[in-house]
Amino acid sequence: MEQRASQNQKVFQKKNSSIPPAKQSEKNEEEVATGVVTVAPPEQQISEEHRQLMAALVTGFEAAKPRGPDKSASFISESKKIYKELYASSSDTDISSVFETMNLFDSCVEEDKSAGESPSKDLAKGDISTRPERSLQLTRFGSYKEESESGGQVAVIDCDEDVNTQAYNPAMYIQAMSLNLLMVEMLAKFAKTLPGFLNLECADQAALIKGSFVEFLCLTSIRLFDLKEKCFVSMIMPGKKVALSNLVDAGFPPIVTVIEYATKLAKLKLSDQEFILIVAIRIVSPDHPELLDSTRPVVSAIQEKLLNALTESGHVNHAEIPNFLAKVVAFLTDLQPLITKCESTFVKHKLNKRFFQPLLSEIFDGQDEDQVPTC
Template identity: 25%
Template structure:
C-alpha cells in the first residue's frame, strides 16, 4: 500500500486486493488486518480512527506533535496517532456511524439466515409467539394519539396558508412568490408539528437544551420526508397535505424546487408506500429517527441511545406480530432511515440553490436548517 518512497498509495474503488499475509499497517507498522477507509491498516488503527471521527475527539500531545508512531507510541499519544491516520490516507467520509454499522450487521445476518434457510430444507420448529408487554402497548397507543393531535392542530391552521395561485403564468414574479410562500408555510406547519411531537416524547425534555436543538435541527427534514411519503397517493402520483392540497412533481417545480430534489422525494415516497406501514409503525420510526445519537453536536450520546432503545424494541416486536412471516421487514424499515440521510444531503443542496435564486426562507426554516441569510 506504499510506494518505493514510503508514501501511502490510495487504492482504487472496488473489491480490496487479496492480502499476502505479510503486510503492515500504514499507521503504526503492526500486522495489517485489511484495507480500511481506503488504506492498509490494522484493526486497532481502524477502530481508533472511526471512534475519533464519530465522537469528534480532541487529543493533546505532550511532545508538541513530534511523536514517531509505532506499535508502542500508538497507545501513548492519540493526537499524533490520529494525525498519522489522516496522513496515511484514511478518509473520514468513509467512516460509518454507529447506527449504519448496526444496520449493516443486521442486514448481513438476515441475508445469511435467508440464504441458509433457502438451501437447507429442515423441519421448521414452532416459533415463539411475539408479544407486546403492557408498557410497549401503552407507549405505541400514546405515540399514535400524540401524532393525531399534532396533525389536528395543523389542519385547523389551514386557513393561514397563502392560497395556491390559480394563474398558470410561469413568468409572473408575484405568482411565483405566492407559490413559494405557500410551500414554505406548509413546511413551517410541518416543523411545528414535529417540534410539538418531539417535546411530548418521554425523555426528550430530560436532554440538555443544546442536545434537544441538535437532534431537532438534523432530524426535522428527515421526519418531514417521512410524513411526505405517508401522504403519497400512487394512483395519481401526487402528495397530499392537510387533506385537500395535492401536488405532483410539476407543482413542486412551480414552487421553485429542483427536480434533482423532487425526483428522490417521490422515489422514496413510492418505496415507503410499498411497505404499507400503519400509523403505529410510522410513529415509532419517527421516534427512532429523533433519538439518533450520532447526530452532529450531540453531547450525551449514551442518554440519547438509552432513550431510543425502547422504540427500537417496540418496533421489532410490533412487526413480528403484524408480519410473522416477513423476517426482513424490520431491517428494511431501518434501512429507510439510512436512505433519509442521503435525502437530507440533497435537501441541503436544494436550500443552497434557493438562496442562489434569491428566495429567502422564513426565519424558522432558516434557523432549523442553519441558513445564514
C-alpha cells in the first residue's frame, strides 16, 4: 500500500513542477495581499487538444456504462438463474419471491427531488451501448457456467476478521458479484477508448485492466454515492439505489467507509471530465506489476498525456483551490486502505469457494492465502 501511495505522489509531483516557481510565488502573494483569488473563465485557457481529449474520454466512459432496460432485465434474470442453480433446495422454490425480499436495489426515496442535486447523478446519466462481443481473456468477455457447492446461508468474510465469523445473504451476494462483472466489462470497454491503449499487446492490456479493477470499482462507487441520501445511485437500474447495509449483507463490509471518501471527493469539486481523467490516469499506470518492462515507457507516455490535460484543467478551473493537484494525489493516497480491504474481500471470497465468475476469478488469479492483501 505504501508503494502504491508513493507512486501516486511521484506522478503528480512532476506535474506540479510545471508552474514556474517565480510566477506561482507572485500569484500567491498577490492573492494573499488582495484577498481575491483570480479564477480563469472555465475552459477558456484549455487547449483544443486537451478539450478534444477530455470530450473523447467522457464519450467513451458514457458508452461503456451498463445501462438500459435490456441490461437491467439481463442482470436480474442472470442473477436469478445463478441463485437457482447454486442455492435452490427444490424445483418449486419461488426465486422471484426470494429476490423481492433480498433485492440489492431499492427504490430512491425522493427520486424527483434528488435528481440532479448530486454530482454523482451526472455519472449515472448518458446513452447506453450494446454489450461488447465475448471472446478471450480480460480484454474480451466469455459466457460462464460455474460449478459450486449448494447450500443456503454461507459464511461471510469481514476483511478485518476471520472469514467465517459472519453470515451473508446468498441472493444479495450473487447480485453484487453480477454487478462486479458488469463493472469489469465497463472498465475494459472504457480502457479501449484511451489514447494508445489498443496499440498495446493483449497481455499488457489485460495487465492494466486486471491491475486497476479494484481501484476503478472504488472510484466509480464513490462518485456515485449520494451524500444526502447515504446510498449509491444505480447506473444499471435507473431510479434505484443501493443502500450501504445491502452491500454489507452481500458480503462486502469495507464499503461502509465510502461516506468518508465521498465527502473528500466532493470537496475537490471535480467536473465529470476531470473525474474521468483521473480514472483514466489510474488505469494506465506503468507500475502495474504484470506489465512487461519493455511496455512501461509506452504506458508512461500515455499516462503523461492524460496528466497534462488534468494539470491544465486544474490550473484553469481550480485556481480557487490552492495546490489542487496535491489535493488530488492526497485523496488517491487516502483511498488506498479502502482498495486494499476490497481486494482482501474478493480474495477471501474466492479462497472460500464462493460463487466467482471466471472473468472475475482471472483478475484475482494466482493469489493464495499467503497473498491476501493486508492494511
